[in-house]
Amino acid sequence: MAIRPILQYPHQALKSTNAAVVPSDPAVQAVVQDMLDTLAASPGVALAAPQIGQAVQVIVVDVSRKKGERGHGLVVLLNPVILSLEGKKSVREGCLSVPDYTGNVLRYEEALVEGLTPEGRVVTVSASGFEALAFQHEVDHLNGLLFLDRIESLSTDLFRRKK
Amino acid sequence: MDHFAIITAFGPDRPGIVALMADSLHQLGCNIEDTCMTRLRGEFTMMLMVRLPEGIVAEDLGRRLTPFTTPLDLAILCRAMPDQAASRQTPLEIPTFMLSVYGADHPGIVAQVARTVAQHQGNITDMNTRVIGSGDRPIYVMVMEVQLQEAQQADQLRQALEQLKPLLGVDLTFRLLESVTF
Ligand SMILES: [Zn+2]
Numbered sequence: 001m002a003i004r005p006i007l008q009y010p011h012q013a014l015k016s017t018n019a020a021v022v023p024s025d026p027a028v029q030a031v032v033q034d035m036l037d038t039l040a041a042s043p044g045v046a047l048a049a050p051q052i053g054q055a056v057q058v059i060v061v062d063v064s065r066k067k068g069e070r071g072h073g074l075v076v077l078l079n080p081v082i083l084s085l086e087g088k089k090s091v092r093e094g095c096l097s098v099p100d101y102t103g104n105v106l107r108y109e110e111a112l113v114e115g116l117t118p119e120g121r122v123v124t125v126s127a128s129g130f131e132a133l134a135f136q137h138e139v140d141h142l143n144g145l146l147f148l149d150r151i152e153s154l155s156t157d158l159f160r161r162k163k
Numbered sequence: 164m165d166h167f168a169i170i171t172a173f174g175p176d177r178p179g180i181v182a183l184m185a186d187s188l189h190q191l192g193c194n195i196e197d198t199c200m201t202r203l204r205g206e207f208t209m210m211l212m213v214r215l216p217e218g219i220v221a222e223d224l225g226r227r228l229t230p231f232t233t234p235l236d237l238a239i240l241c242r243a244m245p246d247q248a249a250s251r252q253t254p255l256e257i258p259t260f261m262l263s264v265y266g267a268d269h270p271g272i273v274a275q276v277a278r279t280v281a282q283h284q285g286n287i288t289d290m291n292t293r294v295i296g297s298g299d300r301p302i303y304v305m306v307m308e309v310q311l312q313e314a315q316q317a318d319q320l321r322q323a324l325e326q327l328k329p330l331l332g333v334d335l336t337f338r339l340l341e342s343v344t345f
Contacts, residue, residue: 092342
């Protein structure tokens with residue numbers, strides 16, 4: 001269909017609420033196709049619908065676009081929710097919608113994500129490592145959260161004061 | 164054309180230093196851009212890059228700030244920032260590494276490690292050190308971010324750093340800083 005520009009903050013689409021979708025809706029299928037086209041043309045491995053200005057709960061993740069990563073290949077999820085997270089870790093993270101900056105955020109090594117396929121089938125994806133991070137980041141986008149909302153330490157974690 | 168200055172300021176830590184500094188700069192018409200501030204034990208230290216208003220040059224800024232900051236006993240130094248250094252540029256994708264060094268505290272650890280990094284064309288872009296541990300057995304901890312133009316230089320630097328371990332009596336790890344962008 002079309003490659004869309006990836007919106008950058010302060011575009012308010014990135015801080016809005018996003019509606020759950022019905023898979024049979026042709027408009028949803030169009031959004032999915034635009035996201036796939038945009039992802040294919042982008043340097044990234046994942047996108048959330050608000051990043052192309054669509055206020056709906058759709059994410060696409062394909063970590064195999066990164067050298068050395070396989071994961072589940074291309075995953076399109078409608079109305080995704082994270083069922084469980086395991087194994088805290090600190091990650092230096094950046095976002096295509098927030099250029100030129102990275103921050104240390106708290107993420108989890110393993111993520112269990114449930115959602116609908118574009119055909120309307122319920123699936124759960126058990127992701128780990130890099131792929132788990134991608135899902136956590138994209139589901140955040142659907143909730144209007146950027147990694148900036150999660151920065152937990154300014155510099156080297158080592159020097160965080162003991163609480 | 165915008166002009167920029169760097170201000171360094173420090174003084175005894177207490178609540179309100181940042182507020183006073185920011186308010187003073189605002190009253191002088193300076194716009195605070197990138198900054199880095201932290202506490203070194205009992206002293207609060209600030210480095211601020213500011214955009215200067217028409218009619219104030221960096222050389223005057225310190226003098227004009229002093230009346231505002233005197234109550235907090237801040238030492239202040241200002242210097243003009245070259246326009247090129249002040250311009251915002253997209254960070255290049257340069258291989259970035261983290262180096263942790265720690266061991267019993269003794270003079271010369273920073274100097275030797277930094278010299279080794281420099282000899283391998285490593286650029287230290289961020290750095291923190293702390294003396295920790297008990298008073299009679301202090302431990303020195305240093306963490307730095309190092310950029311190398313070429314990832315291939317990393318192995319040689321790692322080897323050179325390994326050789327420092329017995330020399331300095333420290334432990335260290337040198338690792339690629341992984342950052343992920345989604
Ligand atoms: Zn993002």
